[in-house]
Amino acid sequence: TPNDKFYRIDTALSVPQVSRRDWQLRIHGMVDRETTYSFDDLNRFEPIAKTVTLTCVSNPVGGELISNATWTGYRVRDILREAGIRSDADMVLSTSVDGFTVGTPVEALTDDRDAMLAIGMNGVALPAEHGYPARLVVPGLYGFVSATKWVVDLELTRFDRAEAYWTKLGWSAQAPIKTQSRIDVPRTGQRISAGPLTVGGVAWAQLRGIKAVEVRVDDGPWQPAQLGAAYSADTWRLWSFAWDAAPGPHTLAVRATDDTGAVQTGDTAGVIPDGATGWHTVSVQVD
Known part of the structure; x- marks a missing residue:
């Protein structure tokens, strides 16, 4: 950066x-x-x-x-x-x-x-x-x-x-970074054309590293994303997912697994007292 x-x-x-x-x-x-x-x-x-x-x-x-x-x-x-x-x-x-x-x-x-x-x-x-x-x-x-x-x-x-x-x-005295992932492309609210599309973003679990990233389309199954090279356990990791986008409204979600095998929780929590949790989702319209 x-x-x-x-x-x-x-x-x-x-x-x-x-x-x-x-x-x-x-x-x-x-x-x-x-x-x-x-x-x-x-x-x-x-x-x-x-x-x-x-x-x-x-x-x-x-x-x-x-x-x-x-x-x-x-x-x-x-x-x-x-x-x-x-x-x-x-x-x-x-x-x-x-x-x-x-x-x-x-x-x-x-x-x-x-x-x-x-x-x-x-x-x-x-x-x-x-x-x-x-x-x-x-x-x-x-x-x-x-x-x-x-x-x-x-x-x-x-x-x-x-x-x-x-x-x-009122914040926690100790706060290790939680496993998280993010969709950068496409952006929520974006209108896109039907057909092949690369979904992409980053995932991070500093000190542990990222082992896997999965993407879910609507209520479908979790599917594996392709990971970029791992620079080190202390850095974020790029990921991409090939999606054949069908016409209509869709919601994409992402989750990561760290190198210990722990899967990112889907339980939604705010940032206080020790960091937010939940799966990042984006909603798009495919024309």
Whole structure:
């Protein structure tokens, strides 16, 4: 996704302006050694690059609050390791320069998913609106529990001792991304000509990956779609379905199966408290 098309959801009334020279990252709380890093201090850590699809918890079924980018930066676990995480800490409360807070499981920041302190996006420095000079990118978690932009503070703590911004407002404290899929072509309400048509879209189940996608026409059986190449388990996956469209009104539905074998639920739920569920459907008129 081009940087200027990447979705943006945050609480900042104006985009914070932070210089690399002035930026610092403080690590404290339930650690052996409180530590503060300047931007230049990060150079001693091994740099990495990962392509990761980020998803907003407020994305409705079929919504567009999801984007994909190649991020560059440093493993959060390498940075936290220097501070020494105490064994009873289970949450990192990260704070943005504007005071916004996010609570993330320690496990998600230290396991082999390679959660990042990202400083680059699609080959350039982070744009200001996406967190310059540094932000968190954590595969497999919705942004409100992981994707702190303009991050300046990491406090090791516990979920039973601290609450982040959205948790105080009734959202879940922990929120792994749910398996979802979307029909991009055709669009709902579209009039199309009878005959062969390629239905297409994307599916995602970050950290688990997509194993299969199926499409249903009206009340017919679920039929397998063709999957595009899997870049990684952390990115969305393209799919297509060959449909011989007959004249009349039709409803198309899609569902995905992740690599664990779990099928996307058809139960409809809203975005609060931990993400929407249900099958995306589009209604079209075939002439």
